[in-house]
Amino acid sequence: MELKTHLRDEIDWELPFPAEEYADRRQRVRAAMAKAGVDVLMLCRFPDMNWLTGYDMIHNHLRNPATLVVRADSDDTLFFDAAAHTTIVSLLPEIRDVVFFDHGPMAEPADFDIMASELAARGLAGGTIGLQFWGWGPHSSVIEALAERLRAKGANVVDASLLVETQRLYKSPREQEVVRQAAAMGDNALEAARAAMAPGMMETEIEAVMTASLMEQGCNYPAIHTMVGSGVRSGTHHSAPTHRRVKEGDLISIDFCPALHRYHVNTCRTFSIGKADDRWIDVMEKAAGSIDAILENLKIGDPLTRADEIAHAYIEKVGLKDKAWWIGGYPMGISFPPDWTGAYWNHWEEETFGPTAEKITVQPGLVFNYENQFDVWDGWPGGTGCNFIETIIVTEDGPELLSRLPRTIVPSGG
Template sequence: MDYRDEVYFNSQPENEAPFTAEEFADRLTRLRRRMADAKIDMLYLMAPESMYYLSGYQNEWYQAQSPKQWPAASAIAVHVDHDHYILFDSEREAVLGRIFTRSVDTRYFPRNALRGSADFVAQELKREGWLNGTVGMEFWSYRPNRVISHQLEDAFVSAGARVVDGTHLLREQRWVKSPAEIACLKEAARIANIGMAAARETIGAGVSELDVYGEMVRAMARAGGENPGITMPVLSGTKTNALHGMSTRRKMQHGELVLVDLAGVFKRYHINMARTFSIGEPSAEVRELTSRIAHSMDLIRSILRPNLPVRDFNSTVMDYFQKEGLWERRGWVGGYEMGIAFPPDWVGNFVYDPLSDINADRVFEPGTAVNYENQFFMPAHQGQYFTIDSFLFEESAAHMLSEQPFELIVIE
C-alpha cells in the first residue's frame, strides 16, 4: 500500500454528518416504502440533493462539466428489500465520505477502470442481486450527463433489469420536512435576515453591486451560512429588469432602484428572500405603485395557515392584483419549494402559479416550505419592484420568515 492509499483508507477525520443515524434511517425506510408502492426494486441516485438527503454526502465538485476522462462518479444505490444503501465513489473521495456520511457500504471504482465505470457499477449490483427487477434512475436530473446516463442504463438492462424514470420518488418525499429539517429551515431564515440587513447597510450611491454582494456573503458566512445554490444577484438601475442578471462592478447611482435576491443556507437547506431599495426618495408614482404591491403581503399574512389550499392562495393573490389594476404590470407572481439545494440551482420541485393548474389542487401541508415572489415593472422602464418572502407551514401555524419591511426601502 502506497502512502496515498494509507491516507485515503486509514485517515479518520471527525465525522460531520449533518443529521443523526436515526434521521437518515427513517428517510431510507420511507423511501423504500415509496419504492414498493411504485414497484421499483432499486433506485440509482446521482443528483447531489438526493445523495445528501439519504446520506449527508456533499462535495464541492460534482463533475457537471468535466473532461471525458473524469465523468460523474459518486452515486447511491437503494434496494427495496435492504436497510442500507451502497455508496459508489472514487477512492479520492474516501476521506470525504467518512467526514460527511454514515455509509456502512462504500464501493470504490478500481484504478484500472474509468472513473464512474458503468460496467463496475453493474457488476457490483448484479453480484448483490440488485438488478433482477425494475431499476429507477433520475432522468430529470442534470447529473449524470446524457452519455453516462445511457451507459448506466445500458449496463443495467444488459444485466437483466428494466429501467424506468424514478425521479419523482425522492423529490416528492422531500416536500414534507421532518422536525430536524424544519429546524434547519428556521436557522437558514435567521441567516438570510442577517444577509439582507448587511445589504441594506451597504447600498448607496457610488457603491458597486459586487461591494454589496461581498458584504452580505461575509455577514452570512460569519453567521454560519453556507454557499447557496445560485449566485445571489445584486442588481441596480434598469438592470433590475433582468432579474437573473449577475452582479458586476457597476456603481449604483442616486435615484436608482436596487434589487437584492439572496438565500440563507444551513446544512444545505435554503430560505430565499428578496427586497427592492431606492437610493433616495423615488417618484410619487413609484412610491404609490410599490406601496399597493407591498400591501398584498398583509393580505397574504391574513390567510396563511397550515393546509391552506394552493388554489385558494393563487386566487386570492390574483384577485387582489386584478382589482388594484396591477396585474398587467407583473413579471411573475408565484413561488416554489424551499429545501435542500446545491449549485447550480435552489429552486425546489414544487411550483405554484396563479396562471397554472400545476399543484393547484394540493395544500401547503405541515412540514412544507415555499418562497413567494412579487415581480412588477415600474414606469418608464426604470426597473422592477421585486420582493420575496418564504413561508414555513407547521402543525399549528404558518410563518413568514423575513424581518425586513415589504415596502420599497429608501436609502437616504
C-alpha cells in the first residue's frame, strides 16, 4: 500500500497549521535529540505525533502500530501505520514517507521485524534510538517487543518518553491563538449551559447543552468526559453526568475542556439553581482571590512551583485550608483520550512513577490550569463541594487569564 497523495488536492477545509509551523517544531525536536544524544526517535504517543504531523486518529488502543520516526541528522521523517488508515495518513501533507502494514488496525508480531528492518535499510538502526515506554499508547509489552528487535539490529535503545512533551510546553504564537479561541468557545458553552439550567433538568441534559455549543463552534471531543455534579454530587469532582435531576437550591459544578485542534483549555465553574447558601458563596468569594494572587505575583523566570506557593499561602491566609481538597494545576496543550494531563504538574516531584519530568520555568507560551477544589460534608444545603478552575497563559507581560467569566457562584438563568 502506498500514500494516495492525490487526495491532498481535494482538501477543502482549513488545516490547523501551515507547513512552516511543523518545520519549526521538527527543528526544535531535532535540537533536543542532539542535546540528549538520541539519533533516532520513534514516537507512538498521540499528542506528540499530532504536534509534529497533524495526525488525528481516535482508535488509541493497546496494540496500535502508528509510529513516527524522527532523525537528529535530517528533517526527513518516516511513518508506520496500518493500511486501514491509508486515507487518514494520505490527507496529512506533513507525512511524506510511509510504510503501511497490510492488515487491520492492530499491531502484529511481524510489524516489529518490518520496523527494525526498515530502519536498518535506511542506516538508522545502529545508533541510539529513543522509544516511548511511558504514556497513553501501545502497551509496554508492545514497546518492549519493538525494543528487542531494534537491539538485535545493533541499536542502543533508551527511554525518550518525554522528549517531545517537554518541547510542547511552550506554545508558539500560532498555538497561543488556538488556545485563546478554545477558551472563548468554552466561555460560550458555559453561558449556554447556565441559561438552560432549570429545576427538573438531568445532569446529562446539561452536558448535552455544553457539547452542542462546543461542537457547533468547531471543537473536538475532549480527552476527558465533561464532568457535571449537582446537589449531593457537587463534590464528586471526577464523575460523569448522571440522570439526577437538579432541584431548587442545588449547586452545579461543571468541569470541562473545550478542545480546538486537540488543544485543551480547562475551565470549571460552580452554578446554583436559585440562590446558593451564603456559606457556599463566602467560600467561593474568598477563594477567587487565589487566582488574582497568582496573576499579581508570578513572574517570568520563576519556577512553576511558585504558583503553588502563592496560591497555598493565600488559601491558608483566608482560612480555607481545612476545606481544600486540592489547590494546584498542570500545563495544558494537545491531548487525546483518556486524559488531558501529561507528565508535568505545577508541583514538581523528583520521585515519580515513570520518567522524571524536568523542572520548568514560567516563560512566554506556557499554558497551565489552576484549580481550587473544596469539600464540605457539614450538611450545608445544596451540595457537598464547590470549585473553580482557570487556565492561564503566559505572555511577554506575564501571566494572563483566559476566561472572562466570574469565579464566584452564579445563579442559573439567562
